[in-house]
Amino acid sequence: MFTSTTPTTTTSSPDSPSAAGPAASSESSGSAGHTPLLAEESDVRADPGRYRVLTGDRPTGPLHLGHYLGTLHNRVRLQCLGVETYIVIADYQVITDRNRPGDVAANVHEIVLDYLAAGLDPSRTTIFAHSTVPALNQLLLPFLSLTSVAEMQRNPTVKEEALTAGISSVSGLLLTYPVHQAADILFCHGNLVPVGADQVPHIEQARLVARRFNERFADGHALFAEPQGLLSPAPVLLGVDGQKMSKSRGNGITLRATEDETARLIRQAVTDSERLITYEPERRPQVANLLLIAAMCTGATPEALAAEIADGGAAALKHVATDAVNEHLRPLRSRRAGLAAEPGLVQHVLRTGAERANEVARQTLDDVQDTLGMRY
Template sequence: MPGRTVSTTVTTTDASFAVSAARSADLEAQIAEHPGDFRVLTGDRPTGALHLGHYFGTLANRVRLQRAGVEVFVVIADYQVITDRDSVGHLSRNLGELLLDYLAAGIDPDTATVFAHSAIPALNQLMLPFLSLVTAAELRRNPTVKAESEATGERSMSGLLLTYPVHQAADILFCHGNLVPVGRDQLPHVETTRLIARRFNERYAGGAVVFGEPDALLTDAPVLLGTDGTKMSKSRGNAIELRSTEDETAALIRRAKTDAHRTITYDPVDRPEVASLLLTAAMCTDADPVDFADSIGSRGAGALKALVTEAVNEYFRPLRRRRIDLAGDPEHLRAVLARGNARANEIANDTLDDVRHVMDMTY
């Protein structure tokens, strides 16, 4: 019933968020001391090249964790492209662009495992027993399922979209990931994964721990606005992509929406577009957006955009050079993905064997 909190509810209250935030702070301390104790699962849908919002929101954090000594698994979630779409689009090309972005940003394939969803049959086979552990009502309550369903308008929800949280649970649990970097809006997915792990252990394993319950590592990811003043998004065409040239970046920033006030101030509430540009420059220079605003003063939006352009191009210049070099060696890219797929398959097969054993399915 509305407003009632029970153990299977997958909504994030202020109280549960506070608990998650405290737990994340403790986890960061543990990572600093014993990074080898953690295995991260994270990833993206290959629907296009990544942009600045992706980089500062998730990608830079993955690189940070990897460099700290955490084992990182990155799934290119190609099956999830069709959760809410009628076609796969340019899937092979998009997958390649995504892989280029990962490697150029610093994901090291010698220590990280980058793999494609569709290339790991045993991972996807885990969906069947996992689906038996959740109800349709629990899936429909998931905020992402609800939001994505509403975004499709008149289109009926696909079965794949409805089971999206279980697919994510399989992604995390197949490799026994114990750490999932998420923002607040993604906490319900981790709670669903924890619920599935707990129920599997109770119902099918007689209480033995086959799957541990992963922890959410909350990321303080900034929301960067696109050039039209809405959230930066691949689908809206308002994003500065990591692969953009310096001239393309300058052109995109020149047309970015601001406001009529000439004096530049950092005011995320009343001046969100200006604040987002200041925040972008600040993140590229490890500075304070308020200081940037003060340095511009009354010189207006033109000076602001020039400063942001310089900051972005300077920060991403090495990444873009690496990306160009990597794009010139397609055999290396294929080898990276093949190696990641092979490792993920080995782990998934072992996990599925364990599942079959505890479920008495070893015929």
């Protein structure tokens, strides 16, 4: 799931911003009527009220350091800038690539605690689960009519998810995953989607759905704006096994881990046999990864940390990385423990988020059904 610019709607309620935003601008390439695929950070900072973010996570396991440094921190930043933010916990999408869902309820509970501990504020950010917003999921049906099987099969993320899960037969839910994500974005007229470079095809799919809906069903009227991606400045972090840090691989340092558990995991991290520590991402990716993690946690540069460690070897590098991570996460972990002790907190956040998301989704579905002539 990705973590998801001014929406154009047929209503003028607070939940349906007007067309006076990025959707009304033209492509930088000169294609009139279309917003550029990627938004500029400077534009978001200049007028955050023009944007509505949709982003989220699949509750397949605990969030880890890579999530915090790569996405959670950015979500909090956008929230604090004043960007209206929706975060979907994509529980239905857990079963896109697995036969059993696992303990989804427990995973959802823990993810919400991570969100709150990281600084997401439920009074400013709408946090909800897929399964609690029926109107959002109902949008999948008309949206599927706008997308060919061949287009879904070509989506690189579908192929990657299937490969990662080790499945040879792609389910219908996994095949339609990108269209479901388009529904996630468009249900709230989201127009800004924070993504990594590998997730840009999902934005393209959502833009395609929005454009085709407007052209085929709305006689060219812009019921849906074409959302833009906002590339995350955070690099991809490797797990302790040297592969991309991932919930499904279980190779990350979870946010709820203790300091001792963090130290143990970092001691297990793959490095190399060279004693002199240098920051060379291409030649020494595992060593560079630990330096990068420590740098992101301390504010130093990877090069400066490498020079400081010098010929201390992997043991000294891991010691520096452990101290940096534990020091950086200590306040978050302390807040998380306090939040976990508040009875009913998570349920309240999800319930109020679902109420807000349902209100918006029902209005969008009403507009879609009006457009299709399906309101009886």
